Amino acid sequence: MDFFLDSAETQEISKFHELGIIDGVTTNPSLIYKSKKPFRELVTDICEITKGPVSVEAISNSNEKMVEEGFELAKIASNVVVKLPMTWEGIKACKILSKNKIPVNVTLCFSSTQAILAAKAGATYVSPFIGRLDDSNIDGTDLIREIRTIYTNYGFTTKILAASIRTKNHITRSAMAGADIATIPPNLFHGLANHHLTDKGLETFNADWEKSGQKIL
Ligand code: G3P
Numbered sequence: 777m778d779f780f781l782d783s784a785e786t787q788e789i790s791k792f793h794e795l796g797i798i799d800g801v802t803t804n805p806s807l808i809y810k811s812k813k814p815f816r817e818l819v820t821d822i823c824e825i826t827k828g829p830v831s832v833e834a835i836s837n838s839n840e841k842m843v844e845e846g847f848e849l850a851k852i853a854s855n856v857v858v859k860l861p862m863t864w865e866g867i868k869a870c871k872i873l874s875k876n877k878i879p880v881n882v883t884l885c886f887s888s889t890q891a892i893l894a895a896k897a898g899a900t901y902v903s904p905f906i907g908r909l910d911d912s913n914i915d916g917t918d919l920i921r922e923i924r925t926i927y928t929n930y931g932f933t934t935k936i937l938a939a940s941i942r943t944k945n946h947i948t949r950s951a952m953a954g955a956d957i958a959t960i961p962p963n964l965f966h967g968l969a970n971h972h973l974t975d976k977g978l979e980t981f982n983a984d985w986e987k988s989g990q991k992i993l
Pocket residue numbers: 782802804905907908939940941942959
């Protein structure tokens with residue numbers, strides 16, 4: 777499973793990138809707004825930090841404008857992926873941009889039928905929003921399982937990018953349901969390596985080693 781960082785904070789992105797475990801980045805207009813940085817400069821910086829795919833969202837409502845914006849965004853860097861909303865206009869724009877070899881991430885996906893449309897329109901990624909479905913008392917990872925089955929049944933190559941990930945459990949369950957990628961917010965990423973039993977076990981091993989009086993170096 778690939779891990780993307782769901783962030784527009786260059787410091788965070790650099791930090792995780794240096795660990796060598798980030799395969800890409802996803803942004804959205806809310807994250808860009810929070811970063812308080814000029815948009816183009818920010819996207820250029822992110823695309824330099826990571827060579828992996830960087831999703832950047834178009835903001836117009838009409839397919840014509842989305843296509844224009846998509847071409848413009850794609851000029852910023854070769855690893856830009858144009859994020860388009862799961863609307864009919866977004867689907868039309870996805871078809872055009874994908875035909876022009878510009879990768880598209882269809883975002884705000886909340887149903888399997890939407891995911892089929894995204895795949896038929898040539899999307900490189902589809903982003904089911906797990907956490908927001910859970911907020912509505914619907915199991916978001918069930919949606920991933922459905923999409924995985926459908927895509928496998930019909931040979932669709934669109935990658936399933938589990939988004940709106942809020943907990944470690946969301947990552948585990950998305951992986952088990954067959955998501956290709958999880959996009960993870962930095963605060964959750966920080967805690968991924970932690971487990972209280974790891975800390976406890978390490979404490980005991982270190983104490984016993986100390987008592988043994990032995991050395992490795
Ligand atoms: O990748 C989409 C994500 O940023 C949305 O997350 O937590 O606002 O639902 P959330």
